[in-house]
Amino acid sequence: MKRRLFLASTISSALAACSPIGTALNNNDAFHHLIGSAQGLNHLLIGTRGLAREYPLSAIDRNFRVNGLPTPDDATYESYVADRFASYRLVVDGAVERKHAYSLPALRAMPQVTQITRHDCVEGWSAIGEWSGVRLSDVLAAAHPRADARYVVFHCMDRDDQGTPYYESLDLKEAYHPQTLLSLRLNGSDLDPDHGAPVRLRVPTQLGYKSAKWVKRIEVVGSFSNLYGGKGGYWEDQGYEWYAGI
Amino acid sequence: MERLPGTKVYRYAVLTRVSHWFWVIAFAALVSSGLQIFNAAPYLDASDKSNPARRVLSIDSPADGVGTTTIFGRTFTTTGWLGWTDDGMGGRTARAFPGWITIPAYQDLADGRRWHLFFAWIAASCWLAWLVSSAIKGNLREMVLRPSDLPKLWPMQAYYLRLRKEPPAHGTYNPLQKLAYTVVAFVLAPMIVLTGLALSPGIDAIAQPLTWLLGGRQFARLWHFVAMLGLLGFFVVHTFQVATQGLLNQMRSMITGWYRLGDHDGVGP
Numbered sequence: 001m002k003r004r005l006f007l008a009s010t011i012s013s014a015l016a017a018c019s020p021i022g023t024a025l026n027n028n029d030a031f032h033h034l035i036g037s038a039q040g041l042n043h044l045l046i047g048t049r050g051l052a053r054e055y056p057l058s059a060i061d062r063n064f065r066v067n068g069l070p071t072p073d074d075a076t077y078e079s080y081v082a083d084r085f086a087s088y089r090l091v092v093d094g095a096v097e098r099k100h101a102y103s104l105p106a107l108r109a110m111p112q113v114t115q116i117t118r119h120d121c122v123e124g125w126s127a128i129g130e131w132s133g134v135r136l137s138d139v140l141a142a143a144h145p146r147a148d149a150r151y152v153v154f155h156c157m158d159r160d161d162q163g164t165p166y167y168e169s170l171d172l173k174e175a176y177h178p179q180t181l182l183s184l185r186l187n188g189s190d191l192d193p194d195h196g197a198p199v200r201l202r203v204p205t206q207l208g209y210k211s212a213k214w215v216k217r218i219e220v221v222g223s224f225s226n227l228y229g230g231k232g233g234y235w236e237d238q239g240y241e242w243y244a245g246i
Numbered sequence: 247m248e249r250l251p252g253t254k255v256y257r258y259a260v261l262t263r264v265s266h267w268f269w270v271i272a273f274a275a276l277v278s279s280g281l282q283i284f285n286a287a288p289y290l291d292a293s294d295k296s297n298p299a300r301r302v303l304s305i306d307s308p309a310d311g312v313g314t315t316t317i318f319g320r321t322f323t324t325t326g327w328l329g330w331t332d333d334g335m336g337g338r339t340a341r342a343f344p345g346w347i348t349i350p351a352y353q354d355l356a357d358g359r360r361w362h363l364f365f366a367w368i369a370a371s372c373w374l375a376w377l378v379s380s381a382i383k384g385n386l387r388e389m390v391l392r393p394s395d396l397p398k399l400w401p402m403q404a405y406y407l408r409l410r411k412e413p414p415a416h417g418t419y420n421p422l423q424k425l426a427y428t429v430v431a432f433v434l435a436p437m438i439v440l441t442g443l444a445l446s447p448g449i450d451a452i453a454q455p456l457t458w459l460l461g462g463r464q465f466a467r468l469w470h471f472v473a474m475l476g477l478l479g480f481f482v483v484h485t486f487q488v489a490t491q492g493l494l495n496q497m498r499s500m501i502t503g504w505y506r507l508g509d510h511d512g513v514g515p
Contacts, residue, residue: 011485015347018274022349023334026357035364042363050451053458061295118295118463120447122355124287125296126463205451239356245448246363 043243048173052204055116060187061127064195067119067208069166071193072158077214080157085198090182094153094219097144104198107184110134115179117204119211122240131202133183137176139218145172148222151232154201157214160234168212169224169232169242170203179204182215207244209235255513257418257505261379265372266500272369273477275361278349280474281342282358288342290471294462302468305329307340366442373435388417388515389431391424399425417514426480434476441470 025031071077080088089101114132121127140152152175156166174180181202184191191197196213203210210233224230229237236242258266289304291297304316305328313329315322325331331338334345334352345351349361380386398414398421405413406422413420419427443449444457444466460466488496492508499505507513 015274018278019334019346019349019351022275022278022361023351026350026354026361032357032360035360038360038364038367041367046446046448046452048448050454052447052451053454059295065296118447120445120463121287122359124283124467126294128295205447207447235356239354239360241359241363245451246446 039241039243042241042246046243046245048171048177048205048245050205052115052117052179055118055128057116057130059128060116060130062187064119064129064186065121065125065127066194067121068213069158069160072214074157074159077157077193080198081193088198088216090199090215091217092139092143092220093217094221095146095149096220097146098142100139100143102139104184107134107182107199110138112184113181115181115202115204117179117202119204119208121208122235122244130185130187131181131183132185133181133199133202135178136180136182136201137178139182140175140220143220145220149220150222151175151220151224153219153221153224153227153232154212154215155217155219156212157216164228164234166212166214166234167228168201168210168234169221169227170210174203174206177203177205205245209233209240210244251507251509251511253507254504255507256503257499258503259379259383259385260503262376262385263500263503265376268368269372272365272372273481275349275365276369277474277478278347279358279361279365280470282348282350282353283355283362284471285342285348285353286355286358290468291464292461292468293464294457296464303471305342310340311338313340366439370439373431373439377431389419389424389427391421391428392515395421395424413510415512416510417512420510426483430477430480434473434480438470438473438477441466441473445470 085104088104090107092100092102111134112132113135114130116128116130118126118128136152149172151169151171153167153169156168158166160166170180179202183196183200183202184198186192186195186200191200196215199215201210201212201215221227224232228234231237232242233240287296288306289296290302291300292302293300301316302318305324306314306316307330308314311325311330312323313325313327313331315324315328326338327344328342329340331341331344332346332351333339333341334348334350341353345353348358350357377386380389398416401410401414402416402420402422404410440456441460443453444460445463450457450463457463457466460469492506495506495508
């Protein structure tokens with residue numbers, strides 16, 4: 001009986017010790033760096049291969065869940081909404097031979113593709129939507145990235161409470177993936193402000209935070225280490241993995 | 247290969263012992279960080295996309311100061327334990343699993359994932375290394391449940407329940423141990439790895455049939471949770487058995503490798 005009591009108290013104290021020990025280790029820079037090392041391995045092994053599953057029309061979520069930040073509370077964005085994005089331009093610049101500034105009608109005049117794919121949020125939930133728009137690869141091909149181009153950065157129109165703007169980035173392989181879209185429509189209608197109007201990036205092979213909303217500028221770069229927090233994205237700067245295929 | 251009770255035998259190779267203890271650490275880290283990740287979407291659906299109509303489990307806080315857990319549509323009040331509980335910073339908040347059981351203690355999905363995706367490699371490597379070396383050395387043979395063990399399962403259970411004086415004759419492991427080890431090593435371990443992989447959108451793009459076979463991505467999340475509960479159940483029974491069936495001998499054998507045979511222990515399959 002004494003032994004069982006001893007055992008029960010040992011097991012419970014061992015269990016109760018996990019969280020405080022783990023929390024203390026989490027605050028240790030060397031350990032935190034060590035456990036981050038799996039990220040490179042995951043990117044190397046999984047990477048960008050294959051195609052995301054495409055679904056039939058019947059699978060669509062008609063009220064597609066709104067993820068991330070709400071509609072930008074920003075005078076410029078509000079003026080775009082007021083004039084139905086007539087003055088909006090999608091700028092493509094950086095390490096490219098030919099810079100572009102696309103109006104919304106110009107994007108609509110490009111070849112359009114449609115995909116019904118699942119959006120997997122980092123929180124754990126999933127929703128299915130029908131996305132239509134322009135292949136990012138078409139826009140990049142028109143811009144002719146220079147030889148030093150490595151990543152494509154998406155600058156967005158929303159900011160958090162501290163005024164930090166949202167941005168995201170993809171490597172060229174993911175950017176040229178045939179399912180990586182600059183989507184203009186969701187479930188048969190033009191994107192509404194909550195879902196990222198007028199242009200939302202759509203990356204079905206990675207988690208939802210990669211699919212940046214309210215994109216205003218696409219910047220091709222050799223490195224993103226001098227941008228904002230240097231980790232290649234708004235959530236990445238807050239500790240989330242840059243490679244979000246897992 | 248008959249050996250007398252009291253004889254010391256070298257039962258566990260270095261690789262088995264090292265991988266065992268690394269696995270213990272990795273399992274603790276994976277459960278704690280996994281519950282942290284679960285907290286970001288505290289529900290499980292038997293479906294591909296999220297679908298409240300097929301919700302199997304959800305942990306909610308319908309009002310300040312109230313926590314509830316709903317399993318198969320039946321709701322239980324779990325205030326203080328699940329739904330409304332320890333926020334990991336000395337207070338209470340709307341949160342599925344309490345801070346004292348998650349890593350980090352406070353809500354932090356990014357770091358929870360960082361832990362989980364690192365220790366998943368440790369746990370999977372330990373399992374694979376042990377499996378391959380045991381298979382090569384032939385030790386798996388004495389551990390795997392065979393058809394001839396099936397009739398011995400109940401007599402062994404009856405012995406544990408003190409309904410029977412003697413256990414059925416057995417080798418290194420008794421029939422119930424073989425059952426438990428076989429289920430853990432060949433059912434739960436592969437299941438938790440595959441269901442975890444199926445959650446990755448990158449892997450889903452490479453191996454679409456995997457997620458599909460599991461019933462979809464949310465269903466894979468549910469299976470992953472079920473496999474965790476299975477392993478947790480094994481952990482509880484395993485530690486109880488170790489503690490009650492000669493704690494010092496058992497602990498020594500998993501540290502030094504040397505095990506002292508008991509009255510009913512044999513050697514071999």
